[in-house]
Amino acid sequence: xxxxxxxxxxxxxxxxxxxxxxxxxxxxxxxxxxxxxxxxxxxxxxxxxxxxxxxxxxxxxxxxxxxxxxxxxxxxxxxxxxxxxxxxxxxxxxxxxxxxxxxxxxxxxxxxxxxxxxxxxxxxxxxxxxxxxxxxxxxxxxxxxxxxxxxxxxxxxxxxxxxxxxxxxxxxxxxxxxxxxxxxxxxxxxxxxxxxxxxxxxxxxxxxxxxxxxxxxxxxxxxxxxxxxxxxxxxxxxxxxxxxxxxxxxxxxxxxxxxxxxxxxxxxxxxxxxxxxxxxxxxxxxxxxxxxxxxxxxxxxxxxxxxxxxxxxxxxxxxxxxxxxxxxxxxxxxxxxxxxxxxxxxxxxxxxxxxxxxxxxx
Numbered sequence: 001x002x003x004x005x006x007x008x009x010x011x012x013x014x015x016x017x018x019x020x021x022x023x024x025x026x027x028x029x030x031x032x033x034x035x036x037x038x039x040x041x042x043x044x045x046x047x048x049x050x051x052x053x054x055x056x057x058x059x060x061x062x063x064x065x066x067x068x069x070x071x072x073x074x075x076x077x078x079x080x081x082x083x084x085x086x087x088x089x090x091x092x093x094x095x096x097x098x099x100x101x102x103x104x105x106x107x108x109x110x111x112x113x114x115x116x117x118x119x120x121x122x123x124x125x126x127x128x129x130x131x132x133x134x135x136x137x138x139x140x141x142x143x144x145x146x147x148x149x150x151x152x153x154x155x156x157x158x159x160x161x162x163x164x165x166x167x168x169x170x171x172x173x174x175x176x177x178x179x180x181x182x183x184x185x186x187x188x189x190x191x192x193x194x195x196x197x198x199x200x201x202x203x204x205x206x207x208x209x210x211x212x213x214x215x216x217x218x219x220x221x222x223x224x225x226x227x228x229x230x231x232x233x234x235x236x237x238x239x240x241x242x243x244x245x246x247x248x249x250x251x252x253x254x255x256x257x258x259x260x261x262x263x264x265x266x267x268x269x270x271x272x273x274x275x276x277x278x279x280x281x282x283x284x285x286x287x288x289x290x291x292x293x294x295x296x297x298x299x300x301x302x303x304x305x306x307x308x309x310x311x312x313x314x315x316x317x318x319x320x321x322x323x324x325x326x327x328x329x330x331x332x333x334x335x336x337x338x339x340x341x342x343x344x345x346x347x348x349x350x351x352x353x354x355x356x357x358x359x360x361x362x
Contacts, residue, residue, distance in 0.1 A: 006054050017086045021072035032089035048100045079180050102300045111299050116240040119309045124238045132199040137206050138230035140199045147190045149257035153219050157211045161200050163193050166327035186331045188265045255302035263308050266319040276303045
């Protein structure tokens with residue numbers, strides 16, 4: 001439900017903006033900038049992350065209620081689609097969005113200095129295989145998420161999963177609100193690809209056309225509670241969580257999965273952070289041009305949330321331990337070119353984007 005203060009702002013702001021068009025673009029820009037500044041001055045919105053919800057709700061309301069005409073649209077370069085001109089200005093910059101979505105300095109420091117331990121990685125792998133064979137759809141979704149790192153709605157509805165190799169898929173899905181399908185990218189699977197694809201098919205068959213016409217956020221709201229409950233019940237004794245953590249599924253898909261995938265499949269010649277960002281299609285991190293930004297994005301994305309322990313309880317920082325096994329292949333993007341480690345030939349003060357040859361936007 002939209003908060004009362006935001007509803008009151010809409011009653012004044014939106015009718016005026018709806019009446020403006022291309023001939024009043026400067027006025028639209030001025031009004032949007034002024035409105036965002038009003039929000040920033042609210043005591044309840046002092047933290048950057050607090051601004052995300054009202055902005056998203058307002059932009060969604062504009063998409064739903066402002067009709068497009070020949071005189072009020074612009075072409076969004078990110079989507080290649082027409083949208084109301086107001087959406088060009090009632091938005092944050094990429095840098096602001098990164099700041100908004102980043103955890104607090106205290107949270108980042110805690111993640112950096114005290115990563116969580118995966119003490120039983122082989123038991124966890126066995127659990128993934130069990131979940132993929134489950135009869136319950138929430139358990140299957142958890143298994144697919146652990147095996148591929150993909151999101152709930154991607155698994156339930158929007159994702160395109162296709163076999164690439166015995167232990168990888170080609171994946172594509174809408175990555176932004178514009179519903180534009182990203183280019184396919186290769187994702188390693190923690191178990192054989194047939195088990196993953198079979199589970200995806202069974203989940204999709206269970207729901208049939210149930211999600212047809214629903215928005216992604218509606219699908220998430222319908223199914224997330226059951227999936228979160230299943231995730232906690234299935235892995236509580238295998239995967240530690242922060243005391244304040246409530247989103248168990250995200251910890252599994254974006255924290256546990258990348259670490260195990262790198263442990264199994266990341267070549268020694270590839271920077272681990274580049275590998276993690278590549279298999280999660282994290283374009284902002286791959287394009288970051290400073291060490292500080294890369295580290296912040298990596299911590300915020302849970303890439304450093306977990307470490308694998310060996311049988312003696314020490315951190316096992318090996319990579320690619322499965323690469324010599326039958327049918328296991330290096331991801332094609334890392335076969336095509338040698339991607340340098342950050343320690344090799346790159347000055348910290350003048351980092352260039354480390355982007356393998358893949359496309360799409362996270």
